[in-house]
Amino acid sequence: MWINMISKLMKFKNYRLRTKLIVTYVLLTVIPISLLGYIAYSQYTKSIEEQVGEYIPKLLEQANENIANQIRELRKFPDLLYNSDEVVEVLRKDAHQSRSSLLQDEFTVNSYLSRTFINGGSQDILGVFVISKNRIFQSTKIPHTNFGLMDYSQSYGQDIQLKTDDIFVLPHQTSLRFEGNPPFVLIMKQLTDLENRTDLGTVLIAVNVTFFEDVINEMSEEGKADLWMMNKEGRVIYHTNPSKIRTIDREFAMYPQINGSFRTTQEDASRLISLNHMDETGWTLAHSVLAGNLTEQTDLVRNATIAVFLVFVAMSTVISILLAWNVSSPLNRLTSVMKRVEKGDFDVDLAIGTTDEVGMLANNFNSMVTEIKDLIRENYQIELKQKEAELYALQSQINPHFMYNTLETIAMSVEDDEKDTVIEMVTLLGRMLRFSIGNKEALVPIADELLHVKDYLTIQKIRFEEKFDFSIQEKIESQNYYTPKFVLQPIVENAVKHGLAYGRVTTIEIGVCLVPGNEGSEEIAFKVKDNGSGIKKETLADIQRTLASDPMAKRDSHFGLSNVHARIAMNFGSGFGLDIISGVDQGTEVEIRIPVLKNGSEGGCHELKEN
Structure with missing residues (x-):
């Protein structure tokens, strides 16, 4: 490689002066400006990614806080059952009673669920289910299928015993489905008789998670970014792309952090992923955007800059050619006149018209030619006289x-x-x-x-x-x-x-x-x-x-x-x-x-x- 470089340098040394000046001028202008432009663009792009990497997690944290507030409000809904003495009384009853009594109790509880939760509650509630002593009371906003006690690994006829105050059941953990297949989660809460501290049963509230959209739509950047909520196993609870709901994020376990931003490559594309973990639910809100989208406006500026740069290069090349021509043209004329003098033609007059080094050289050359002509004339006269003498x-x-x-x-x-x-x-x-x-x-x-x-x-x-x-x-x-x-x-x-x-x-x-x-x-x-x-x-x-x-x-x-x-x-x-x-x-x-x-x-x- 070094030999080839040396060989090229040796060849460059033998180039015409005009070529050397043009190449040198272009290299001294184009390369530094190109390098500075590349460094500036790289640093600016890196700065944008760093700023976005710091800004997006803060937005995710705020979004998670808003979602947590929504969930806190939803968690309060099961307590509305305590407001109805009739419902509490029904839940206290034993399941072994007449058929008519069971139907009467079911009507009482279902009516209360409809009035309180479906019609008077949050618009995000899809349905309410109460399981108590081998009985199921329910009221839903839209038709549903496949709900039963077997979904929760319990034998029919037994109450569900929760280890915590409430838990979340994800769609993949239940066979319950609503018409239209909307994304939802089940909020499960144990009902306790406040008078004697006995279990009354379990309430399950199906909540449509589209309320996430109101929180995170502002961050989706008109479809340029993907946002999703997933649990600790990577199961997607909500995704801006509905087809990915209930799927598993296979790379979740390999993410270097769950709070912050990092860069990764997915499907041969560089993406910036930002995460924020919600301790209250154990869920993680994720934001993913193509790195190219972050610098889209910058790319427009870059393309405009490149266009201006190309115009500048063209102008620089033209200027370099003119400068090289201005320098080399007198030298070429001097070379041409020197060749004529070399062949014996001394009737030359090199008029450069400048006072720079080339002009001084031309004047000195003219003086030299004049002196040579005088010497030749003098010698000629001497020889002529000698011939006459001969x-x-x-x-x-x-x-x-x-x-x-x-x-x-x-x-x-x-x-x-x-x-x-x-x-x-x-x-x-x-x-x-x-x-x-x-x-x-x-x-x-x-x-x-x-x-x-x-x-x-x-x-x-x-x-x-x-x-x-x-x-x-x-x-x-x-x-x-x-x-x-x-x-x-x-x-x-x-x-x-x-x-x-x-x-x-x-x-x-x-x-x-x-x-x-x-x-x-x-x-x-x-x-x-x-x-x-x-x-x-x-x-x-x-x-x-x-x-x-x-x-x-x-x-x-x-x-x-x-x-x-x-x-x-x-x-x-x-x-x-x-x-x-x-x-x-x-x-x-x-x-x-x-x-x-x-x-x-x-x-x-x-x-x-x-x-």
Whole structure:
């Protein structure tokens, strides 16, 4: 488990900052509030249960007291028999008398019972029974069945001897039943002759226990709670659910107390049970309610609170996302700009617009990029000057060698008395020297560059005669377009050198034209092609790697080609420069691409051809 937690923490460490901020903010707001809400709800629910657990037993105690008062009043009813001398006289008589006398006595007692108990007594009295010397006198409010002395384990013809002043007989202890099966108890009391202290018999008063309802209805909470009265064996005397009357509460013996409240589980439901024991009768009044009903109102508040909490969570999440976006967005922009700088694009400007830590970081980054650009520009200028110095050094190296060969050819022509040739060569050589030394501009008209190359090739043509030939083709108005100085001569010199080394007639073809460039623009392309021995595949790959490398780097080989390529790339970008196509015995073609550089005219371009 710990390994999984550590693994998840390690993964979380690698999450995006925005995700971390959102998760952290939500956890720091949702979890504490959820925990506090849960604790508050639990404590409030517990407090309600404790208060109900203390309050209900007090109500039960009061209800028991009211029931006891009712029973005390009912216990007084048997004494009403002493108010009638006729009834007492009948009860004193012996049972062995004539049939007519027995009927007369029965009428006398039954009439008194009806007047006093049924019609003039409590409305809860269902019936009155008097057992005296093998005689039964009775009067009931509703029809009944199965009443007799055998119910009390006595032989018919004998009086019932009670050990106490009165006792209660529950419905399950007698076969007596009233029409409609109302719940009742029998109050039994011994009748004693007050004059001679002899037993007159026993009176049994059947009392409908629905008088409990008047006492405990207020506690039933509209059917949400169960209330019942049971004796010491757990036999239910009265229950708000009539079907449970006369049943036994099987859990009564396991109840931890008979005065107070406790929580238990019945039928997979948590219930709060409150009890109060009545010492006078030995009965226990019980109250049972589902724990969920106690917190029903609280649950409504809880549900409303949960709804508000969910809205709060949604709002917190939105706020956390906005805050995370506000923090991470500048950082993401900074990261994006850093990646551009990493790829070599220093033309960036990171505008955050804040003065916090991220804004300070962005300002410092902008300062760093500006300083780097200045350093690159300074280094670039240094390297460019170095390349210019190398160019002049190259010119110094090329010009004396070429001049030596040209002067030697002129000398030979003088010896052969070829005045026209001498004049032409001297003229061409002088013009070349003026172009090389006299013009210090970095950009020259393409026409001047082509004329300089043409002068060079014409001198070579005079030197090698039939072994050498060349052609120049212009497809633009070369006088209106400009090019860096000396981009053609080093390439042409290489072509002449390698062409003549092949040992056959060397032909040099030079062309200049406009070609399509990037993004729909046009570019100027110089093409120099020879029919020499060509370049080996390995050598060509080495040259191309040299050209593709840093244009500022020093070169130990292919100096002329790389010098021209570096100058173009440094001035116009890496999209311009040299491209070489060659194969063994297939000659070599060098293409030079530069951007369109025009003079101030707006006259457009026209194709020209010149051989």
